[in-house]
Amino acid sequence: MSDPLFEAMRQSIIDGAPDKAVELAQQALAQGLDPLQAVNLGFAVGITFAGEQFGCGEMFLPDLLASAEAMQAAIKTLEPEMLKRGSERKALGKIVLGTARGDIHDIGKNLVATILSAGGFQIFDLGTSVTPEQFVAKAKEVDADIVGVSALLTTTMAGQKAVIEALDRNGLRPRVKAIIGGAAVTSKWAAEIGADGYSRNAIDALELAKNLMGKVDSKDMNKRTALA
């Protein structure tokens, strides 16, 4: 339970080194360290730093993706022990993701899924070309907090509006928040179709999702452990 260990954990995430992160996680378990502490004081510090570095243009998408993957590897190693101790890391919220109907471009959506997942959210990824009905059904099934719809094409942006309308029609909003993103999407479009949020990139999406969770009037909000 030493500072150098936390520092190494942090560095393994910044370096995007899953093998190293797993090794350090195992070391922490062998030393009897509280896994939640390993996350909060070690690995999560790294992912936050990576996000900041990305934000100011010092790190790039491949770097960020590698960091997120290292983070996921570390969490996976620590999870069994967390479950045993009953100190499992509570998800910050449940997010249903997919690309708009007719749009099969999913690189942005996948990136958002990875970052949100590394950031502590539980992700239900519906994949590509998802109909409004599928979004509604999944949101009901998993009791989602947020629904995220991605559209790359100017021609499929209308599909984002259709999802928001379907959520409204089914009485899921305002409890369920709708967020949108994608190359063609602007904050103006988000406002026009009444989305609850929009972000330009995956890191901002994490901030956006955290902020939206702060607005959710959910009784169990206090049970949720904020990460980092």
Added chain:
Amino acid sequence: MRPRIQLLSPDLIGRILREAFELLINPGVRVGSAAVELLRSAGVEVEVAAGVANNHGVARIPERLVQQCLASAPHDFYLYNRQGEKAVHYGGDDVHFDPGSCCVQMLDPETLEARPSETRDLVRIVQVTETLPQFAAQSTAVVCSDALLSNSLLYNDACNGKHAPGAIADLYRLLVVLQHSDKPVVTGSFSAAGLEGMIDLLAADSGSPDRLRQQPRAVFDVCPSPPLNWSEFGSHNLIDLARAGVPAEIVSMPLAGGTAPVTLAGSVTQHAAEVLAGITLHQLAAPGAPIVWGGAPAIFDMRTGGAPMGAVETAMLNMACAEVGKHLGLPTHGYLVATDSKLVDAQAGAESARSAMLGALAGINMISGAGMLESLARFSVEKLVIDAESIASAYRLARGIEIGSDKVPSETLATAMFAQIGLSGEFLKLKETRALFRQEQHLPSPVIDRSARGSEPASDVLTRARTRVDELVSKYRKPSLSEDVLRKFQAIVDREADRAAVEEAESGKNVGVAQATK
């Protein structure tokens, strides 16, 4: 000597094609259900996983079949204008430009803010494009957010105020372009169902489906979805276009590092595999149908995840992809003359002019992208007229330094002229000067500032472009279409609007059913 730039050695082109053929076997290509049947009947192994939506499959296309399809693909073809004249030659090293498509936003030249594009914007783009010889073809450049259905195409453009269903936005764009232009059109449909109405519209304009086949007025962009995926929509469009005999332009858009290998050579290889798969589908559907080796390849921006269309590497990808197509003897297309800038500024000028020159030197048959800002999201008519100047310069450069052509004498380079005037320096008086300066020098429009020193106050290029757009629009004359053609247009648009309205209503009903079952 005509100047040319080549980026790939013959050896490298060979390697690119060898690996592209390997990719078509392993991992193979995803194809839509329309393609599955066609490929299987040609003996191609297609795996369709049980329970996969729309019966998509993974095809392993052998080189032998691809070579057979390459052999049936025409090496060149023409697009015709409304008068039935050859206007665009897809083939050889001929270079043409058309405005980019398809934006949903316009840059307002007064407020410098983006706003949704409307019918009046598309009309203005078409008017300017129609008057500029730099553009051999029109494009269906923007989606019209205000698309209103007219019951009175015959009587001017008055509308009855009924909104066109979103599902016919593609048809509506083509209608607006055909009503306002005689030039060939680069277009594309937004759905598998939308193509039929657009082909019908073109056939009505040409006089008959056969006439459209013989003298095609339009080429349709058809896009695979990188990596190595011919979706249901893309497969369908390729097959339907081939059978209608209307030219198809394959626009594959691998993003190096994002949806394709990060190396430029790797992305060119993936692009080749995607286009080869498309050509195979297309030629199996109708051997000999016109097809273009096209694309909009770009690098992948590692900060934003966007596609920087103004990057020099993006231009390099377009040039290299076209080189592979040329090696195979096919007509080519690329996406250049665009910028990532949001405004009509120095960056927009630098990026667009650079890629116009590179595209012309690469001998790409059709170069789309002029007028576009913000990667490919925003259109500016002012940028279009500035780009037209860059294109004119690019054409000049591509002609090279001419000696001994029919225009420029080759007996002597300079001595004969000196023999006439000695050391007096009176070149302006020489008949050669007067006879030749127009082809030796490209004379730009006033968009390009070459005014003498002291002509203050200096204006900026956007100001001059605004004036130029107004001048061109006032010069423009709308073509007169016969009442018969307009009546046919009306019937097609009404039919497609009804179809789309029914589809929209049915998808609404499905929502109702989904709710009821919960």
